[in-house]
Amino acid sequence: MATVVKSFSIAGIDGYPVFIEASVLNTASQSVSIIGMGDTAVKESGERVQSALVDSGFYMPEKKIVLSLAPADRKKKGSHFDLALAVALLTEAGEIAPKRLSEFGFLGELSLGGNLRPCAGILPMILAAKASGVTHVIVPSENFAEARLVGGVNIHAFRTLRDVTDFLEEKRDASGNFNPLEMSVEGSNHLAPDFSEVRGQNSLIDAIVLAAAGGHNLLMIGNPGCGKTMIAKRIPTILPKMTEEEALEVTKIHSISGLVPPGGGLLETRPFRSPHHNVSLNALIGGGANAMPGEISLAHNGVLFLDELGEFSTVALDALRQPLEDRQVVISRVNYTNRYPASFMFVAAMNPCPCGFYPGPKCRCSDYEIVKYRNKISGPILDRIDIQKQVMPVDLFEPELSAPAPSSAELRSRVENARKIQQKRFSTLSGIACNAQMTGSMIDEFCKLDAETTAFLRKACEKFGYSARVIHKLLRMARTAADLAAEDNIRKEDVAFVLHCRDLDKSNGRMMVV
Amino acid sequence: MLYKIWLGNLKGLGHAKKRQLLQKAGSFEGVCRMLKEREEPDLPADIDLDTESAKRIEAECFNKGIFIKSFQEYGIPDNPELPVILYCRGEWRPFYESVGIVGTRRCTEYGKKITLETSEKLALQGITIISGMAKGVDGYAHTAAIRAGGYTVAVLGNGPDLCFPSEHKSLMDSILKTGLIISEYPPGFHGDRSTFPQRNRIIAAFSDRLLVVESGEKGGALITAEKARQYGKEVFAVPGRLDSAESEGTNRLIATKKALLWLPEYCGVHNTQPVFDFVKERHFSEMGSKLLFTLRKHNCRITTDDLAKELSVEAKDLMEAITELEINDMIETEGDMIWLL
Numbered sequence: 092m093a094t095v096v097k098s099f100s101i102a103g104i105d106g107y108p109v110f111i112e113a114s115v116l117n118t119a120s121q122s123v124s125i126i127g128m129g130d131t132a133v134k135e136s137g138e139r140v141q142s143a144l145v146d147s148g149f150y151m152p153e154k155k156i157v158l159s160l161a162p163a164d165r166k167k168k169g170s171h172f173d174l175a176l177a178v179a180l181l182t183e184a185g186e187i188a189p190k191r192l193s194e195f196g197f198l199g200e201l202s203l204g205g206n207l208r209p210c211a212g213i214l215p216m217i218l219a220a221k222a223s224g225v226t227h228v229i230v231p232s233e234n235f236a237e238a239r240l241v242g243g244v245n246i247h248a249f250r251t252l253r254d255v256t257d258f259l260e261e262k263r264d265a266s267g268n269f270n271p272l273e274m275s276v277e278g279s280n281h282l283a284p285d286f287s288e289v290r291g292q293n294s295l296i297d298a299i300v301l302a303a304a305g306g307h308n309l310l311m312i313g314n315p316g317c318g319k320t321m322i323a324k325r326i327p328t329i330l331p332k333m334t335e336e337e338a339l340e341v342t343k344i345h346s347i348s349g350l351v352p353p354g355g356g357l358l359e360t361r362p363f364r365s366p367h368h369n370v371s372l373n374a375l376i377g378g379g380a381n382a383m384p385g386e387i388s389l390a391h392n393g394v395l396f397l398d399e400l401g402e403f404s405t406v407a408l409d410a411l412r413q414p415l416e417d418r419q420v421v422i423s424r425v426n427y428t429n430r431y432p433a434s435f436m437f438v439a440a441m442n443p444c445p446c447g448f449y450p451g452p453k454c455r456c457s458d459y460e461i462v463k464y465r466n467k468i469s470g471p472i473l474d475r476i477d478i479q480k481q482v483m484p485v486d487l488f489e490p491e492l493s494a495p496a497p498s499s500a501e502l503r504s505r506v507e508n509a510r511k512i513q514q515k516r517f518s519t520l521s522g523i524a525c526n527a528q529m530t531g532s533m534i535d536e537f538c539k540l541d542a543e544t545t546a547f548l549r550k551a552c553e554k555f556g557y558s559a560r561v562i563h564k565l566l567r568m569a570r571t572a573a574d575l576a577a578e579d580n581i582r583k584e585d586v587a588f589v590l591h592c593r594d595l596d597k598s599n600g601r602m603m604v605v
Numbered sequence: 606m607l608y609k610i611w612l613g614n615l616k617g618l619g620h621a622k623k624r625q626l627l628q629k630a631g632s633f634e635g636v637c638r639m640l641k642e643r644e645e646p647d648l649p650a651d652i653d654l655d656t657e658s659a660k661r662i663e664a665e666c667f668n669k670g671i672f673i674k675s676f677q678e679y680g681i682p683d684n685p686e687l688p689v690i691l692y693c694r695g696e697w698r699p700f701y702e703s704v705g706i707v708g709t710r711r712c713t714e715y716g717k718k719i720t721l722e723t724s725e726k727l728a729l730q731g732i733t734i735i736s737g738m739a740k741g742v743d744g745y746a747h748t749a750a751i752r753a754g755g756y757t758v759a760v761l762g763n764g765p766d767l768c769f770p771s772e773h774k775s776l777m778d779s780i781l782k783t784g785l786i787i788s789e790y791p792p793g794f795h796g797d798r799s800t801f802p803q804r805n806r807i808i809a810a811f812s813d814r815l816l817v818v819e820s821g822e823k824g825g826a827l828i829t830a831e832k833a834r835q836y837g838k839e840v841f842a843v844p845g846r847l848d849s850a851e852s853e854g855t856n857r858l859i860a861t862k863k864a865l866l867w868l869p870e871y872c873g874v875h876n877t878q879p880v881f882d883f884v885k886e887r888h889f890s891e892m893g894s895k896l897l898f899t900l901r902k903h904n905c906r907i908t909t910d911d912l913a914k915e916l917s918v919e920a921k922d923l924m925e926a927i928t929e930l931e932i933n934d935m936i937e938t939e940g941d942m943i944w945l946l
Binding site for chain 1: 608689710712714717721740741744746749752770771776779
């Protein structure tokens, strides 16, 4: 009877068990064949396993060896089956006699010399192991920190194939092999960006706090070098701390994409992703022949920053519309459908005009050129952005700027307080987490204005020609502004503040074109 | 029309020579007949008498709504430098008074402001604004004229069916609705380095007065100014700062007495003593200007009630302005209907 060893594979962001069977057939010539719809990495696994076996001092049977990955009808990819294949082969060939093999799962790539190498997707696969009743999982030592995030499964980490087989034969115990602490990477927090380094952008920072507090998407418009990117990088530092559940989800997605550093464990800071503007549709949204999460999913629970928004292809930008609404993306292939979470704060930046210096004296762009440049950004995407803020260049030699700016921690506590108020407000409404997601009827309920403020808003909207849609956006933002001040009702000053958050609309209204 | 296109596109003959031949033969078709019969011995031998390509252009003009005006029709019969035919699109209206507004493509905020203000004020008084639909000053001149409900003419250096620069697509569409696009080049012609300066002479010839807003040391606007001077037109230039590269050309025009210094009151609207006779003629009350503006917006025809509604005034308050315009021969009325003359 063939030996069966358990390993795992990934579909979407979840793992599933893979049973690896080995059988040795009595034939004259030696060969290794791996079946079960593996990709090239799986096919080449045979060569790695043979070499690792021999280098670890085992005897390679000179017969036909068949290794099968079940379920046989699902495509599998990756090099992490190496260890399971080697253990199955050794057991079947009688080279080792492991005890309690059925309780174990195996993950890890083998080097030609028989060492274990780290691999991607550990976290979701360990979760799958737990779900399928496996109690012990053997992983490469570099993956220990990530693997032990899952409670209820015994994780054993090793450096070499020989260590693994010795352990399986109970010739040695797992401890003493290596010290997990020595492997853990300590977060170097003193190098993390902080808002206190941003000088002289107070009104912009207020707008960013508003965005972070109410879940509003943000567009920064400014001259080259005025600090748009610097500020965007710091936005994750003022978003509320991730809950453990959120952090686990983020780590899972990053693990699948191979972005958890060797030795790294739970990702505790919110992700910040800023794909270059030549990003392909699949890289942004997710996909590919073997579907992988895209940038929008890597930014899940964090910030997706698109610099030079006007340079992104219309196709890529338009594809953002649905994930921005649904907070997830569904990638459909003929054989399977993957669902990736994509709940991110959308932050974009663009130049105000083709030369980048409007409205400064350097700019020589005509209004028609500016309008054409701005029209490159798809209307539906602009519609989903609440806050449009002009970023002004700062004079670094201004002495007032040396005064300390508010730190990320201060800003974060303001954001967290405002979020708490919103959580209470929307506690009975499922699917609504923050003010930006309020529907029309909720706006009527939660954004009541007194007569004076209504008149003020009406006058301003008439002056700037704002549509009903923009007025709804203004009301949602005003609600957030009031929450930041812990006020029950929206005040006139809240409305006045959010009226300053539609700079692009105002600027477009000034354009002399027909 | 076929022979007009044929002669217009005939290579090897200058504009002046073509006019001479036309005078001799009496008609465009006559010129073709005359050349076929070799009545003009001193012409080059390889003249293309085939009208095939003219037929193609004629069909294209028909499809694209392009009409052709010969030099007798377009109102400047005696300038030998002008082409014998012009391709036109949009609305052909006789323009009593016209001001050409030209300048650099890369104008400053100052140039933009002056262009917009001047063009608007002139257009409000029924003065035709002529320019070249280039970026910068040209574009703003047309834009302000259209926004003021005025009539504007764009002279192109490429075929009348093509939009260059492409940013001006919406501008071109608006000009086609309420103004006119003219070009000496057939549809489909893309223009090159020489054709854009060439069209400047047409701007100069069509403008009664020319205003150069901003121009660098070398610029197409200076060519237009030079041509306008040659054709005996009054040329004005907007003065600028001495340290502004965009005003170098215009300041020099003024310094060398090739142009008069332009003052804002020359627009006439806020001035008690308009400088030009035509401005004096068309200097109406505020309500009168508003009325003309609204009238143009409604295809030059509107009822008194609609007009009052549009201007949010009582119909009786319009009477004075209507009479004022009527006695100045600007409008005519029949009962409630008002139309522009």
